[in-house]
Amino acid sequence: MPPPSEIDRLAQRILALAGRGPIFYYDILRELRDEDYRAIMLAFGQIRQQQLFGRDDKGRYVLAETGREEGAKA
Amino acid sequence: MDLRAFLTDLEKAGELIRVRRPVDPRHISALTAQSKKGVYFEKIRGYDMPVVAGLVGTMDRLAVGMRAPKGAIGRRVSEAVQKPIPPEVVKEGPCQDVVLIGTEVDLTRLPLPLQGEIDGGPYISAGMTIAKDPEYGRNAGFYRFMYNDPTHLGIGLTGPSDLRLFYQRALSAKRPVPMAVAIGTHPSDMVAVTYKAPVGYDELAIAGGLWGEPLELVRCKTIDAEAPANAEIVLECEILPTGFTVDEGRFGEFTRFVGELVQMPLVEVKAITHRRDAIFQVIHMPWENIVLDVPVYEAIAWNILTTAGIQATAINVTTGGCGQFHVVAAIKKRGGEGKNAVLALLSAASFKYAVVVDEDIDIFDPDQVEWAIFSRVQADRDVIIVPGARAKPLDPSLPPAKPPALPLGAKLGIDATIPEYAYKERYTTITYPFINDVKLGDYLD
Numbered sequence: 344m345p346p347p348s349e350i351d352r353l354a355q356r357i358l359a360l361a362g363r364g365p366i367f368y369y370d371i372l373r374e375l376r377d378e379d380y381r382a383i384m385l386a387f388g389q390i391r392q393q394q395l396f397g398r399d400d401k402g403r404y405v406l407a408e409t410g411r412e413e414g415a416k417a
Numbered sequence: 418m419d420l421r422a423f424l425t426d427l428e429k430a431g432e433l434i435r436v437r438r439p440v441d442p443r444h445i446s447a448l449t450a451q452s453k454k455g456v457y458f459e460k461i462r463g464y465d466m467p468v469v470a471g472l473v474g475t476m477d478r479l480a481v482g483m484r485a486p487k488g489a490i491g492r493r494v495s496e497a498v499q500k501p502i503p504p505e506v507v508k509e510g511p512c513q514d515v516v517l518i519g520t521e522v523d524l525t526r527l528p529l530p531l532q533g534e535i536d537g538g539p540y541i542s543a544g545m546t547i548a549k550d551p552e553y554g555r556n557a558g559f560y561r562f563m564y565n566d567p568t569h570l571g572i573g574l575t576g577p578s579d580l581r582l583f584y585q586r587a588l589s590a591k592r593p594v595p596m597a598v599a600i601g602t603h604p605s606d607m608v609a610v611t612y613k614a615p616v617g618y619d620e621l622a623i624a625g626g627l628w629g630e631p632l633e634l635v636r637c638k639t640i641d642a643e644a645p646a647n648a649e650i651v652l653e654c655e656i657l658p659t660g661f662t663v664d665e666g667r668f669g670e671f672t673r674f675v676g677e678l679v680q681m682p683l684v685e686v687k688a689i690t691h692r693r694d695a696i697f698q699v700i701h702m703p704w705e706n707i708v709l710d711v712p713v714y715e716a717i718a719w720n721i722l723t724t725a726g727i728q729a730t731a732i733n734v735t736t737g738g739c740g741q742f743h744v745v746a747a748i749k750k751r752g753g754e755g756k757n758a759v760l761a762l763l764s765a766a767s768f769k770y771a772v773v774v775d776e777d778i779d780i781f782d783p784d785q786v787e788w789a790i791f792s793r794v795q796a797d798r799d800v801i802i803v804p805g806a807r808a809k810p811l812d813p814s815l816p817p818a819k820p821p822a823l824p825l826g827a828k829l830g831i832d833a834t835i836p837e838y839a840y841k842e843r844y845t846t847i848t849y850p851f852i853n854d855v856k857l858g859d860y861l862d
Contacts, residue, residue, distance in 0.1 A: 387564075
């Protein structure tokens, strides 16, 4: 089980990735290819629990503040 | 029968490969897609649980599991529906060797793979559900679950189903639906619970009927539900009465297309129980889903034709029709029954195309079916189109329907039986002289 600090670090990386544009989960796994798979799941789960992600019309993850409209433009 | 018996059968039949080198969970889906056999991943990097995937990726492999010829499985399911054997609750089972409750519940302990590039996240695709309703009792089914966080999943309650009915009733009463999700089960159990039985009918009794003995269940530790005693893993869950509020999907569907993003209920996992040396099973989309559907829809077709008083001799729900949309039936025809059979088959919600042929046609050979259509059909006489019928939302050729309205579509039936008035001599086929008297092998060096 990765330590909480590691989960936080990964969550920040994932959010930074989504900040650059809408992403699929696949993009997270691809961009974070050297990171532990389970740790990524935990970080993603933390983001979902904190409702920091929205989805665009293509099903991609976007930062919650921007939401569907912003994602749809991308 | 359990998953392990199936693995043994597959291995004996040469239909299983073992991957002994460690595999990154990211690569489970791609490696399974490249395999022509079922795959047993013995070591998954970061996990102490092996993964099996693609086990029922072909009708041949399903036949191995069902211990029956592939053309006979649907009829066997149909017979099991007629002669169900109710499950039996036992005191203990291996699926509860290890019990994780409270803070120990963590779905990331399980090697959930990402199956498709566009999927919304890692999925549980082999989740056999057993839910309870205070009035209707037990209902079993097969649903997909998207990982949301370590204790929550989204459930793909997309179409009309008994579980969706249970949920809507529970939602009105503001109570959760208790539901066990069994992962790692025998394909016969998966087929049984996929059968579309009327509400109140326990699909687990079909599983019993398939083998002539009751399926053994154990009581869950934290919820009022039961689970197959021999499952590899059981998630004890509640579908929360929060409504259709959580984004779920997208997900690569049995139609071979990626489904849309939808809003679904949230599932809370109260406990994870599993065998001491549990194996995580993945139903690899789309083919495993398609193959598991074939005998279910064949059984539905057998039952429909029997009810219509038509004597079918063979039924083939094709994998090209994604195991649900296309049905070909061979019948022992009496006057007019070609059309009657077509109409009966089209009455099933899923069937979009139905072709009915005489019993001399091998319906598992597409060339023969096509030959029957060429030689026995006149389009103005033998093709039936039914507009405005209930259709499957996942059919991408339909115009978009706004939920909760269900989409309407057209159905096509072809009566490819020899016409009643036909001059039979025109259907005389070629036979070779002395064909049974000589053998080519006797003339070769």
